[in-house]
Amino acid sequence: MSAKPPFAHVAIIGLGLIGSSIARAVRDAMPDVKLSGFDADATARATARNLGLADAIADSAADAVVEADLVIFCVPVGAMGKAAADLRSGLKAEALISDVGSSKANVLAELQAALPDHAIIPAHPVAGTERSGPEAGFATLFQNRWCILTPPEGAQSDHVDRLTRFWQMLGANVDLMDPQHHDLVLAVTSHLPHLIAYTIVGTASDLESVTRSEVIKYSAGGFRDFTRIAASDPTMWRDVFLSNKDAVLEMLQRFSEDLTALQRAIRWGDGDALFDLFTRTRAIRRSIIEEGQDDARPDFGRSPS
Amino acid sequence: MSAKPPFAHVAIIGLGLIGSSIARAVRDAMPDVKLSGFDADATARATARNLGLADAIADSAADAVVEADLVIFCVPVGAMGKAAADLRSGLKAEALISDVGSSKANVLAELQAALPDHAIIPAHPVAGTERSGPEAGFATLFQNRWCILTPPEGAQSDHVDRLTRFWQMLGANVDLMDPQHHDLVLAVTSHLPHLIAYTIVGTASDLESVTRSEVIKYSAGGFRDFTRIAASDPTMWRDVFLSNKDAVLEMLQRFSEDLTALQRAIRWGDGDALFDLFTRTRAIRRSIIEEGQDDARPDFGRSPS
Numbered sequence: 001m002s003a004k005p006p007f008a009h010v011a012i013i014g015l016g017l018i019g020s021s022i023a024r025a026v027r028d029a030m031p032d033v034k035l036s037g038f039d040a041d042a043t044a045r046a047t048a049r050n051l052g053l054a055d056a057i058a059d060s061a062a063d064a065v066v067e068a069d070l071v072i073f074c075v076p077v078g079a080m081g082k083a084a085a086d087l088r089s090g091l092k093a094e095a096l097i098s099d100v101g102s103s104k105a106n107v108l109a110e111l112q113a114a115l116p117d118h119a120i121i122p123a124h125p126v127a128g129t130e131r132s133g134p135e136a137g138f139a140t141l142f143q144n145r146w147c148i149l150t151p152p153e154g155a156q157s158d159h160v161d162r163l164t165r166f167w168q169m170l171g172a173n174v175d176l177m178d179p180q181h182h183d184l185v186l187a188v189t190s191h192l193p194h195l196i197a198y199t200i201v202g203t204a205s206d207l208e209s210v211t212r213s214e215v216i217k218y219s220a221g222g223f224r225d226f227t228r229i230a231a232s233d234p235t236m237w238r239d240v241f242l243s244n245k246d247a248v249l250e251m252l253q254r255f256s257e258d259l260t261a262l263q264r265a266i267r268w269g270d271g272d273a274l275f276d277l278f279t280r281t282r283a284i285r286r287s288i289i290e291e292g293q294d295d296a297r298p299d300f301g302r303s304p305s
Numbered sequence: 306m307s308a309k310p311p312f313a314h315v316a317i318i319g320l321g322l323i324g325s326s327i328a329r330a331v332r333d334a335m336p337d338v339k340l341s342g343f344d345a346d347a348t349a350r351a352t353a354r355n356l357g358l359a360d361a362i363a364d365s366a367a368d369a370v371v372e373a374d375l376v377i378f379c380v381p382v383g384a385m386g387k388a389a390a391d392l393r394s395g396l397k398a399e400a401l402i403s404d405v406g407s408s409k410a411n412v413l414a415e416l417q418a419a420l421p422d423h424a425i426i427p428a429h430p431v432a433g434t435e436r437s438g439p440e441a442g443f444a445t446l447f448q449n450r451w452c453i454l455t456p457p458e459g460a461q462s463d464h465v466d467r468l469t470r471f472w473q474m475l476g477a478n479v480d481l482m483d484p485q486h487h488d489l490v491l492a493v494t495s496h497l498p499h500l501i502a503y504t505i506v507g508t509a510s511d512l513e514s515v516t517r518s519e520v521i522k523y524s525a526g527g528f529r530d531f532t533r534i535a536a537s538d539p540t541m542w543r544d545v546f547l548s549n550k551d552a553v554l555e556m557l558q559r560f561s562e563d564l565t566a567l568q569r570a571i572r573w574g575d576g577d578a579l580f581d582l583f584t585r586t587r588a589i590r591r592s593i594i595e596e597g598q599d600d601a602r603p604d605f606g607r608s609p610s
Contacts, residue, residue, distance in 0.1 A: 126526045129603035136603070145525055185515050190526025196501055199567055201586040203560045210490050216592045220450055221431045221495025222534050224599045229527050231590035234583035241571045241579055252568055255508045262504055263557055266546045274546055278539035281506040285536035287521045294529045298434035298441070300605040
């Protein structure tokens with residue numbers, strides 16, 4: 001027995017890692033739901049057709065949404081406003097609008113400006129890999145991951161309930177949050193880590209005293225961990241930092257202060273300060289594993305190469 | 306057919322992740338070699354005996370080395386000098402001394418001061434996990450990883466050759482390097498990444514606006530990657546930063562400058578600067594995978610939880 005799907009026809013705008021994973025997960029979890037899709041990139045559309053990701057991949061965004069009860073924007077956050085304006089003419093009046101963007105206050109404002117007459121419930125599934133494109137998606141991406149909905153004031157509870165059910169059927173746990181608070185939380189759990197990873201990979205690439213080949217050879221000492229998220233989609237991440245600027249700058253300032261304090265401890269040989277911090281940080285890892293948010297095996301379960 | 310082992314009796318001082326992995330790998334690769342071991346911690350000695358890690362686990366360091374041709378110190382780099390002084394009375398005159406420490410100039414100086422009459426070839430296998438203790442080791446830890454030897458001026462080539470062969474038989478690739486250059490290379494590929502990971506996990510733990518439980522729940526957005534290396538052994542890492550202070554401070558300064566430049570790009574909305582960096586950093590990940598230094602599967606091959 002499977003629950004009745006909360007939407008009869010879902011349109012996915014943007015068929016990259018997240019969009020194509022939603023398509024695959026909908027197929028698995030709600031085989032009767034009609035799926036249509038669109039991507040601004042013709043190659044991505046062709047790939048999506050070859051993969052059979054949806055019942056129909058349209059050649060315009062407006063065509064993709066004509067029958068849809070739920071439209072999900074899976075494009076970089078800086079492209080949401082234009083993507084929404086482009087398909088307005090095709091939308092049913094009662095279609096619910098959502099997205100998967102990594103920042104929420106800004107995206108809500110852009111979607112509301114482009115589609116002032118439609119119900120909009122932004123969403124953010126906190127899941128992903130470093131890969132991009134329609135081929136990178138997989139149906140289990142959202143299993144046991146959190147999806148955060150940020151309904152605006154006055155959102156209909158029926159809309160919130162149906163979108164919650166939709167994400168639960170894809171395997172996610174659903175939380176509701178204020179958009180501003182979402183942006184602060186994700187600034188620390190996602191945006192700052194990406195910014196730091198990009199930075200250190202850049203720093204390591206630009207040294208004169210250590211060659212690029214040495215950096216690569218000896219990366220198993222820790223550096224390689226950072227290169228994974230620093231291989232994420234450049235357009236997506238450029239947009240995230242510009243869209244969530246204030247919260248990112250706030251978290252970055254705190255990080256820089258803490259790093260300066262550690263730098264000082266190293267310079268002055270304050271081993272106790274180092275030891276105290278290094279002991280505290282172990283507990284967080286244990287909690288993340290206990291809550292099923294990471295692989296419990298050492299080294300993420302990497303296979304020895 | 307297996308090659309003749311370069312040493313007949315190996316003593317391992319310190320039976321944590323690396324020491325116990327060497328013991329296991331020697332057993333697998335050189336079953337005829339006699340193995341003795343010691344750990345300053347009585348519980349670790351008892352565990353090592355229960356695991357059958359060596360032919361004999363001695364109750365003093367001097368007893369552990371009386372028959373040894375090769376003695377490997379696998380203790381935190383700040384404890385090398387004392388560990389060496391403690392066993393001097395037991396050493397054979399012709400025993401070769403080595404170690405596995407993450408910094409090399411400082412360790413060489415400490416070992417030379419404690420054992421002025423012995424041949425010393427420091428070594429650093431660039432391999433590990435976030436786990437600690439005798440139970441955490443495994444025989445394949447060094448497979449296809451690099452082990453860096455830093456022979457001092459005037460080292461006998463026979464000693465270098467035998468130690469090279471030893472690590473190759475454990476599965477490692479061996480490089481020779483000047484100790485100062487080693488310390489600079491590892492400052493960027495290992496020490497700086499650990500310092501940054503410890504810092505961001507500390508920063509995230511100390512926020513008032515975002516709860517610890519939120520940090521844990523939404524860690525799959527990137528943060529969880531940093532918690533793995535920030536769960537590494539606190540004593541080991543305190544010692545590494547104090548021991549390799551100059552190179553770590555130099556790399557940290559460069560990282561901070563680069564981070565400040567990105568901070569400025571975000572504040573002023575310079576999307577092109579962000580996009581350019583984020584595009585460059587993808588190439589390094591590809592090279593690391595091509596050279597077999599990381600798992601090619603997305604998300605390190607983590608299993609969906």
